[in-house]
Amino acid sequence: xxxxxxxxxxxxxALMGLVYALIAYGxxxxxxxxxxxxxxxxxxxxxxxxxxxxxxxxGLPYWLMVPGGLLFGALLGLVVxxxxxxxxxxxxxxxxxxxxxxxxxxxxxAAENIWGRDDRPxxxxxxxxxxxxxxxxxxxxxxxxxxxxxxxxxxxELFKRRTLLGKAFEAVSADRDAAELMGISATRTVMLxxxxxxxxxxxAGILVxxxxxxxxxxxxxxxxxxxxxxxxxxxxxxxxxxxxxxFLGALESLASFYxxxxxxxxxxxxxxxLALALRPTGVFGKATIRKV
Amino acid sequence: xKRILLLRGAELIVFALLATIPLLVVxxxxxxxxxxxxxxxxxxxxxxxxxxxxxxxxxxxxAFLGLGAYTAGLVVTKLGLGMAPALLAAMAVGxxxxxxxxxxxxxxEGPQFALAxxxxxxxxxxxxxxxxxxxxxxxGLSLSRPPVFGxxxxxxxxxxxxxxLLAVVxxxxxxxxxxxxxxxxxxxxxxxxATDAMGVGTYRHKVAAFALGSGLGGLAGGLYAFxxxxxxxxxFTYDLMIILLLGVVLGxxxxxxxxxxxxxxxxxxxxxxxxxxxxxxxxxxxxxxxxAAGWRGLMKKTTRPFQALAPVAAMGLLVVGGLLVENxxxxxxxxxxxxxxxxxxxxxxxxxxxxxxxxxxxxxxxHAPLPxxxxxxxxxxxxxxxxxxxxxxxxxxxxxxxxxAVDGLSMTIRSGAIHGLIGPNGSGKSTVVNVISGLxxxxxxxxxxxxxxxxxxxxxxxxxxxxxxxxQNLQLFGELTTLENVMVALKGVYRSSLPLVLLxxxxxxxxxxxxxxxxxxxxxxxxxxxxxxxxxxxxxAQRFLEIARALARKPDxxxxxxxxxxxxxxxxxxxxxIIKRIxxxxxxxxxxxxxxxxxxxxxxxxxxLDGGKIIAEGxxxxxxxxxxxxxxxxxxxxxxxxxxxxxxxxx
Numbered sequence: 001x002x003x004x005x006x007x008x009x010x011x012x013x014a015l016m017g018l019v020y021a022l023i024a025y026g027x028x029x030x031x032x033x034x035x036x037x038x039x040x041x042x043x044x045x046x047x048x049x050x051x052x053x054x055x056x057x058x059g060l061p062y063w064l065m066v067p068g069g070l071l072f073g074a075l076l077g078l079v080v081x082x083x084x085x086x087x088x089x090x091x092x093x094x095x096x097x098x099x100x101x102x103x104x105x106x107x108x109x110a111a112e113n114i115w116g117r118d119d120r121p122x123x124x125x126x127x128x129x130x131x132x133x134x135x136x137x138x139x140x141x142x143x144x145x146x147x148x149x150x151x152x153x154x155x156x157e158l159f160k161r162r163t164l165l166g167k168a169f170e171a172v173s174a175d176r177d178a179a180e181l182m183g184i185s186a187t188r189t190v191m192l193x194x195x196x197x198x199x200x201x202x203x204a205g206i207l208v209x210x211x212x213x214x215x216x217x218x219x220x221x222x223x224x225x226x227x228x229x230x231x232x233x234x235x236x237x238x239x240x241x242x243x244x245x246x247f248l249g250a251l252e253s254l255a256s257f258y259x260x261x262x263x264x265x266x267x268x269x270x271x272x273x274l275a276l277a278l279r280p281t282g283v284f285g286k287a288t289i290r291k292v
Numbered sequence: 293x294k295r296i297l298l299l300r301g302a303e304l305i306v307f308a309l310l311a312t313i314p315l316l317v318v319x320x321x322x323x324x325x326x327x328x329x330x331x332x333x334x335x336x337x338x339x340x341x342x343x344x345x346x347x348x349x350x351x352x353x354x355a356f357l358g359l360g361a362y363t364a365g366l367v368v369t370k371l372g373l374g375m376a377p378a379l380l381a382a383m384a385v386g387x388x389x390x391x392x393x394x395x396x397x398x399x400x401e402g403p404q405f406a407l408a409x410x411x412x413x414x415x416x417x418x419x420x421x422x423x424x425x426x427x428x429x430x431x432g433l434s435l436s437r438p439p440v441f442g443x444x445x446x447x448x449x450x451x452x453x454x455x456x457l458l459a460v461v462x463x464x465x466x467x468x469x470x471x472x473x474x475x476x477x478x479x480x481x482x483x484x485x486a487t488d489a490m491g492v493g494t495y496r497h498k499v500a501a502f503a504l505g506s507g508l509g510g511l512a513g514g515l516y517a518f519x520x521x522x523x524x525x526x527x528f529t530y531d532l533m534i535i536l537l538l539g540v541v542l543g544x545x546x547x548x549x550x551x552x553x554x555x556x557x558x559x560x561x562x563x564x565x566x567x568x569x570x571x572x573x574x575x576x577x578x579x580x581x582x583x584a585a586g587w588r589g590l591m592k593k594t595t596r597p598f599q600a601l602a603p604v605a606a607m608g609l610l611v612v613g614g615l616l617v618e619n620x621x622x623x624x625x626x627x628x629x630x631x632x633x634x635x636x637x638x639x640x641x642x643x644x645x646x647x648x649x650x651x652x653x654x655x656x657x658x659h660a661p662l663p664x665x666x667x668x669x670x671x672x673x674x675x676x677x678x679x680x681x682x683x684x685x686x687x688x689x690x691x692x693x694x695x696x697a698v699d700g701l702s703m704t705i706r707s708g709a710i711h712g713l714i715g716p717n718g719s720g721k722s723t724v725v726n727v728i729s730g731l732x733x734x735x736x737x738x739x740x741x742x743x744x745x746x747x748x749x750x751x752x753x754x755x756x757x758x759x760x761x762x763x764q765n766l767q768l769f770g771e772l773t774t775l776e777n778v779m780v781a782l783k784g785v786y787r788s789s790l791p792l793v794l795l796x797x798x799x800x801x802x803x804x805x806x807x808x809x810x811x812x813x814x815x816x817x818x819x820x821x822x823x824x825x826x827x828x829x830x831x832x833a834q835r836f837l838e839i840a841r842a843l844a845r846k847p848d849x850x851x852x853x854x855x856x857x858x859x860x861x862x863x864x865x866x867x868x869x870i871i872k873r874i875x876x877x878x879x880x881x882x883x884x885x886x887x888x889x890x891x892x893x894x895x896x897x898x899x900x901l902d903g904g905k906i907i908a909e910g911x912x913x914x915x916x917x918x919x920x921x922x923x924x925x926x927x928x929x930x931x932x933x934x935x936x937x938x939x940x941x942x943x
Contacts, residue, residue, distance in 0.1 A: 087596065094402045097402065101537075103633070109624070227411070231407060263422060269411040276396055280399055
């Protein structure tokens with residue numbers, strides 16, 4: 001087999017994997033503050049992408065459309081938190097799993113009916129011309145995905161470390177009760193995390209749409225792989241999701257090449273079940289001690 | 293008696309009615325719907341095992357339906373076998389793959405379990421699509437119903453077959469879920485740690501529950517294949533899974549009737565969506581129900597505002613949407629979502645949970661009567677206590693990273709003693725208990741019970757070896773009644789094998805278990821609350837119940853982890869009384885406690901820990917005066933004596 005083809009597939013796959021990493025990072029944000037994740041996150045990615053497409057079609061320039069899309073994503077995140085998560089958290093139950101699935105289903109149906117069932121192209125000012133790096137072709141769009149993903153993750157991490165609000169976020173993540181006693185509202189912090197997580201999902205949608213096109217089912221495969229990445233890396237390691245995301249992206253790109261495109265999803269799913277069986281806290285996650 | 297008559301009567305009437313329908317009605321469409329009702333009934337009873345009893349969001353059930361359907365289809369088309377082997381194979385595939393999936397999923401809870409099952413589902417769809425040589429891939433697989441005993445199965449005959457299977461499944465599952473197995477499933481949901489610590493074994497039961505549910509999914513899949521006679525991988529995807537969850541949750545969890553109601557809803561849904569008038573009537577009814585339930589909940593202050601208002605908003609959206617939207621079929625997913633949302637938030641017990649209460653009042657269905665308690669001497673015989681060493685700890689250590697929580701502990705607990713274990717916060721008391729009871733594996737050292745090494749690192753095996761414990765942070769099975777909490781842990785009563793339990797031939801031991809458990813409740817003074825859910829007991833009663841449950845293990849050694857923590861003074865006195873009563877039956881007790889008066893009153897010997905090491909041992913009086921104990925608790929050596937006692941006192 002030609003080594004350069006393998007290298008090409010691995011690199012494109014890994015860049016695509018960064019999108020999984022970004023969605024997985026969205027899971028981490030909410031998991032940190034509330035130990036819950038949005039099972040309908042894929043629908044957030046998809047609906048935000050559709051909304052951004054509408055903004056573009058309305059004539060908004062790309063650089064205004066992006067913040068608009070992020071804001072919309074944050075709004076959807078807040079809706080999910082209010083309708084699906086808060087009550088279950090107050091009852092200390094796991095009702096949020098089912099409720100976030102349900103809300104995702106509602107968003108899906110709404111998108112299907114508002115924007116239609118067909119896949120549509122997503123215009124972008126970034127050209128699709130490839131650049132040659134070390135014998136491998138990388139398109140500018142792929143590059144923009146990588147830059148966008150790393151930039152927003154860096155920004156959120158900076159926010160968490162450098163601002164007072166960010167420190168409140170970290171405090172609630174570390175110990176919800178203690179943070180409450182220090183006068184930090186855990187409810188608001190959870191809202192913040194869901195808003196951020198929604199924005200992150202929206203950005204993932206905006207970045208990936210020029211490659212995959214926009215359609216109601218655009219995120220159904222994405223989300224499964226994001227789940228895999230989040231679980232394999234561990235739900236508390238931002239660094240881990242980037243590594244695992246790139247690894248998984250490369251792996252599935254090679255799998256679809258050797259086994260046929262129908263098996264594209266398989267490595268991620270197998271990895272996920274294996275990781276859950278062997279190391280439920282993830283490769284980069286911290287093991288916890290059971291206390292009674 | 294009246295209860296049994298009413299309950300069994302209702303089942304008989306419904307099944308008899310369903311069985312006679314093909315004789316009265318010849319409408320093939322209605323018959324098709326009823327056949328589907330039977331198939332979905334079996335499917336949902338299976339799903340309810342994991343979703344209701346185990347309390348996990350299971351997203352793999354639709355995969356077992358699909359795998360079962362394809363198995364049956366392939367057995368008939370490729371192997372040329374008949375219907376019975378095909379159905380058996382479909383069920384076997386469900387059981388087997390369910391068991392296999394449960395093994396890795398075993399340690400998982402909540403979201404991780406949901407993710408594991410979701411991935412399995414997606415994998416199975418991929419496999420069905422891609423293994424074209426076998427399944428025909430997206431082209432689908434056609435099959436025909438093979439004749440049974442030479443008779444071609446006409447639609448009414450096939451309908452009767454499905455109904456008969458539903459009735460059989462119904463009876464077997466009713467027996468199983470009302471037995472120790474059903475209780476163990478529920479215990480597992482409420483507290484896996486306590487389930488292990490009560491010697492019930494989370495491992496076996498979780499795998500069994502999941503395999504069983506999946507097996508029923510496979511069986512339903514087999515029937516599905518013969519019903520539609522054409523299979524496609526797209527039929528078994530996430531969309532159908534959501535509808536199945538809707539069925540279980542809407543019908544009512546932990547209820548065979550709930551599964552039946554849920555199946556009816558699923559079968560009727562397509563008609564509901566295609567008929568505009570019907571849809572408006574039903575959404576209007578739903579809105580009215582949400583409004584009434586929400587209003588009632590708000591007035592009685594039993595629900596939070598969100599719980600009352602959100603379903604009203606969702607159903608309101610459904611009504612308004614129904615008027616605005618051109619084609620309700622297009623919005624079917626949103627409609628499911630709104631319905632499911634309203635039920636999950638506003639009616640968590642489902643239709644049957646709500647209806648069961650109402651019907652029980654209407655027909656005055658009495659509770660099952662409680663038997664006379666067994667003789668306590670038969671349940672918990674008085675044992676001879678000879679003061680010989682019962683539990684010996686040999687240089688026990690447990691480190692967490694650099695923290696030496698237990699650092700070289702050697703002590704002996706004598707048979708028949710109440711041995712106190714005290715020490716300041718962080719002195720390692722709880723870690724000692726967790727190491728002895730098997731929650732933690734020791735870093736080094738041994739624990740010997742009557743000279744035999746206790747298994748290390750397994751709550752379940754230690755419980756089996758004869759050590760029972762209570763938990764400082766209560767680990768009761770909240771959704772089970774007080775009586776059932778004790779029955780779950782009861783040792784030496786359940787002897788019948790699974791087939792006997794399924795056939796309902798284990799009633800005698802079930803009666804005995806109730807009587808025995810009642811005797812233990814009488815011992816701790818909770819007999820009157822036998823039928824109250826554990827989560828509804830007062831805090832004090834919950835602490836007492838923890839002890840009764842541990843006693844049901846009939847242990848050689850009982851470890852009480854802060855049994856008086858947080859109790860009001862009268863409850864502390866009662867707790868002391870209870871512990872004395874247990875002691876009189878010759879059970880050796882290790883008592884971890886902060887209340888010095890409790891320790892003084894009860895203990896023969898007290899060991900004091902500080903920094904993971906023993907600093908003193910002796911009678912309560914000696915301990916109180918011991919300089920190192922005073923120093924450990926007060927932070928400075930006593931003024932009156934010079935602190936010379938660096939060595940622990942000899943016991």
